[in-house]
Amino acid sequence: MxxxxxxxxxxxxxxxxxxxxxxxxxxxxxxxxxxxxxxxxxxxxxxxxxxxxxxxxxxxxxxxxxxxxxxxxxxxxxxxxxxxxxxxxxxxxxxxxxxxxxxxxxxxxxxxxxxxxxxxxxxxxxxxxxxxxxxxxxxxxxxxxxxxxxxxxxxxxxxxxxxxxxxxxxPVWAEVVPALHIRRLHWTPDVPGAAVTMEVELSRTPDPDVDVHVVLTLGEEVLADQTCRTAQRDGRWVIAIPAARHQLEQARLLWTPERPTLLDARVELLRDGRTVDAVTSYAGLRSTGIRDGRFLLNGQPRFLRLVLAQNYWPGSHLAAPDPGALRREVELAKELGFNGVRVHQKIEDPRFLAWCDRLGMMVWSELPSAYEYAPRTVERLTREWLEVVARDRSHPCVVTWVPFNESWGVWHSADVPEQRHATAALYHLTKALDGTRPVISNDGWEHTESDIWGLHDYAPTGASIRERYADREALARILTDRPPARRVALLGDPARRGQPVVLSEIGGLSLRPEAGAAWHGYAAVGSTGELGEEFARLIDAVLDSPELAGFCWTQLTDTEQETNGLLTAAREPKLPVEAVRRVLTRPARSTPAEAIDAARRAARQED
Missing domain, CATH: 2.60.120.260 (Galactose-binding domain-like)
Known part of the structure; x- marks a missing residue:
């Protein structure tokens, strides 16, 4: 629902x-x-x-x-x-x-x-x-x-x-519940193990014991039916999915942007066979990770085509104007050809994440920043981030956690050890809560510990992107002594675990900004034709790099005075949607399987 x-x-x-x-x-x-x-x-x-x-x-x-x-x-x-x-x-x-x-x-x-x-x-x-x-x-x-x-x-x-x-x-809402009820429910997929782990928190310790009955279905097909007895307030059980053990069968059960399969769940509390409480939920069977400079989805390299999403509406600001607007935001990004969104400096309504789950849109979840460093800042950020991860870690669409952005609030990380410890600490705390997803300590630059090295590069031309990310040697220079911004890319000597490099902010092109505007974007163009040409040049340069694992285009919509969206604030496209999609979906050189898949699709169409 x-x-x-x-x-x-x-x-x-x-x-x-x-x-x-x-x-x-x-x-x-x-x-x-x-x-x-x-x-x-x-x-x-x-x-x-x-x-x-x-x-x-x-x-x-x-x-x-x-x-x-x-x-x-x-x-x-x-x-x-x-x-x-x-x-x-x-x-x-x-x-x-x-x-x-x-x-x-x-x-x-x-x-x-x-x-x-x-x-x-x-x-x-x-x-x-x-x-x-x-x-x-x-x-x-x-x-x-x-x-x-x-x-x-x-x-x-x-x-x-x-x-x-x-x-x-x-939203503010109310519900009547049994005195003993399910307070929290979490799902952790295990693709290699053909299972999901279910965590249940009850409103109180049951006395006497209760049974937790879970049924996972795909349409009318029952995939798992399991009953677990508990005398504890918190329970954790592995729910086996026998159909997922067969590799060929598993493919139809996995969640991907192209095929966002979700397993429906019904969880009941039973006492002496009588239902005490019942809730519905869902889970996505998928894995995320990194290896050899690539982002992995279900164990396979996946090129990230993200768009920066402020998710801000003129009439209602951070609040969506209605529930349908949340769905439409996901649909718009998907129609343009993006396979993910980086929700920027906002924790989005869970209904938005639910649409990303159902429609197939990967999400980078990012903590809103503070702007002054103090012990109180660390306390506040940590408390809220714990609640974010607890709320959203069951959503299959969430594929990356981002606790800091561009050193906002930790402005002097390069020189102040406490600030470096803050970004590293939230990285490790996030991994302690959820070891299944990549975590970025500080997206943009000044990474301490990160599983993905996100760089913000508002290069003015495609040629400059090609030069900077032409090969491994060029990439090594970017990561060491020639960062795209005025801050170093990596702080200290972070462990190298095959981290992918993603240009997690690029573009920022504003179409015909108002004269004298205080801010419009990172570059301006005078016509839709010029916007389309510059967009294609920058995206083509990224897709042609043999080393980059993805990008995030700035941005999806115009927002207040920041008029660098592919869509206006009213969600009207500035370029033909099909033209944008054609540019975005071209196979990436760093992911050879994309070219193979494209050739196969073309062959099937010819047949």
């Missing part, structure tokens, strides 16, 4: 709390002392959730910085929880620090503007009455230790930074 706000753990009955909420700005931070969590008086305006107040779709369009905002609404549960049930209140994301009350009862707090949290509101309910939900969101817009991504700290957007996103900006 890709419209469900939590697509990997779905119960059929849930209540969407989007729509009108009471709203109050608290510029003087008087609300806590004034008891606004109990007083309806301050909420004189209306905001449409989940759109941030800075956006038009919120109904407010208030772009002035706000440190504290409050939300209020009444909640009439679709049904009241029974004697052995609980009512949970879920928030997809609230930027940056949230406190929540129901009927004046403080439920708790959450810090981190991009990750979900939930509260059990059952004990705060007043039987037979409307329930009042109040949220206080604190967003210190000029606190540079706060992970913010590309949200501007100035009053108005400048350069490559955009309007802020304050408060609630992802």
């Amino acid at each position: 890709t419209d469900h706000p939590r697509p990997l753990l779905v119960r059929p009955h849930w209540q969407d709390l989007s729509g009108p909420w009471g709203f109050a700005a608290d510029d003087e931070d008087r609300g806590l002392a004034g008891g606004w969590h109990r007083d309806p008086g301050p909420y004189t305006r209306t905001i449409i959730v989940p759109y941030p107040p800075e956006s038009e779709l919120s109904g407010l369009r208030e772009t002035a910085p706000r440190r504290v905002v409050w939300y209020r609404r009444t909640l009439c549960p679709d049904r009241a929880p029974g004697p052995d049930e609980r009512l949970l209140l879920h928030f997809g994301a609230v930027d940056y620090r949230a406190r929540v009350w129901v009927n004046g009862v403080h439920l708790g707090e959450h810090e981190g503007g991009h990750t979900p949290f939930s509260f059990d509101v059952t004990d705060a309910l007043v039987p037979g009455e409307e329930q009042v939900v109040v949220v206080r969101a604190e967003d210190e817009w000029d606190d540079a230790t706060q992970p913010r991504g590309k949200q501007d700290w100035r009053a108005e957007p400048h350069d490559v930074w955009y309007h802020r996103t304050t408060g609630i900006w992802q």
Whole structure:
């Protein structure tokens, strides 16, 4: 269910709390002392959730910085929880620090503007009455230790930074669950072992023991049916998939961008054969890795054709204007010929990842950066990154983790050991949580430990790309003493494990920027014809390199004043889609199998 706000753990009955909420700005931070969590008086305006107040779709369009905002609404549960049930209140994301009350009862707090949290509101309910939900969101817009991504700290957007996103900006929803229920569910594929590992976290320790029953299916075909008994709150089991043991059979079960096969899952908690809780989910059977300078998908070299995705909409900013827009964003990138997206400085809505899973789009997941280095920065980044990896590590589309970008927030990594340790530490922490995916310590330059060496190279011409990445000797010079940017590519003496080199930002061409614009892109062209020619020259140069393992084009859409998208902010193509696709999908020299596959497809078409 890709419209469900939590697509990997779905119960059929849930209540969407989007729509009108009471709203109050608290510029003087008087609300806590004034008891606004109990007083309806301050909420004189209306905001449409989940759109941030800075956006038009919120109904407010208030772009002035706000440190504290409050939300209020009444909640009439679709049904009241029974004697052995609980009512949970879920928030997809609230930027940056949230406190929540129901009927004046403080439920708790959450810090981190991009990750979900939930509260059990059952004990705060007043039987037979409307329930009042109040949220206080604190967003210190000029606190540079706060992970913010590309949200501007100035009053108005400048350069490559955009309007802020304050408060609630992802779905709010409620569901009634059994007192003993499945709280978390994770899947880890094992392609060589023809299995997936299932991790289940329960809401509490079961007493007495319960059975966990899982069924994996592909259409009507049952691939696995397994029951596991547990007396623990956390369980981990290997679910064998016998059909995947046969190499020829395995091919139809594997997840790829061309054939994004997903295995449907139903997981039940059983006690004495009676269902206590049941959820649906899905898993993708695929592997990722690196070897000999190539990125691997399912053990085979895969050339990465990524596009930088800001996933920002004019009317709603970081929040999608509607669930369909999330699907359309994936479709647009795929229609253009890309096989992956690098979601830039944003943790995207899980429904976007679900569409990437279903439509076949690889994802580089990147943590929004802070901009000032301090112990508090490290603490905040680490806490939020742990929640990101926990939320998204079951998505087969996510193929790479990126905790830092271009040394943002660790500006002096080359000279300050603590900052180098920070990027290396998050690399190792990520690998400790998920050893199945490549991790990039600091994309762009100044890599400490990385499984992929991502370089940002806004070369003005295809000829310069050809010269820089012509062969192994040229590539070695780039990685040592002649980096494409003004910062070194590698710091210290990182272990060499056959890391692929990916030009993880290139292009940035702006079509006819406005005169006097403060920022438009890394280069400007005057016509669509010139845009198409320069695009083709740069992409051809990358595809002709025998050493490069992929690229990421900057960028998918125009965003605020950054007008270097292949699509306008309204998602209209600047070049014919088929022309872009023809350029992007030409076989890469570094991946000979692509040319072989292309020849086979051409032969079949002739027949």
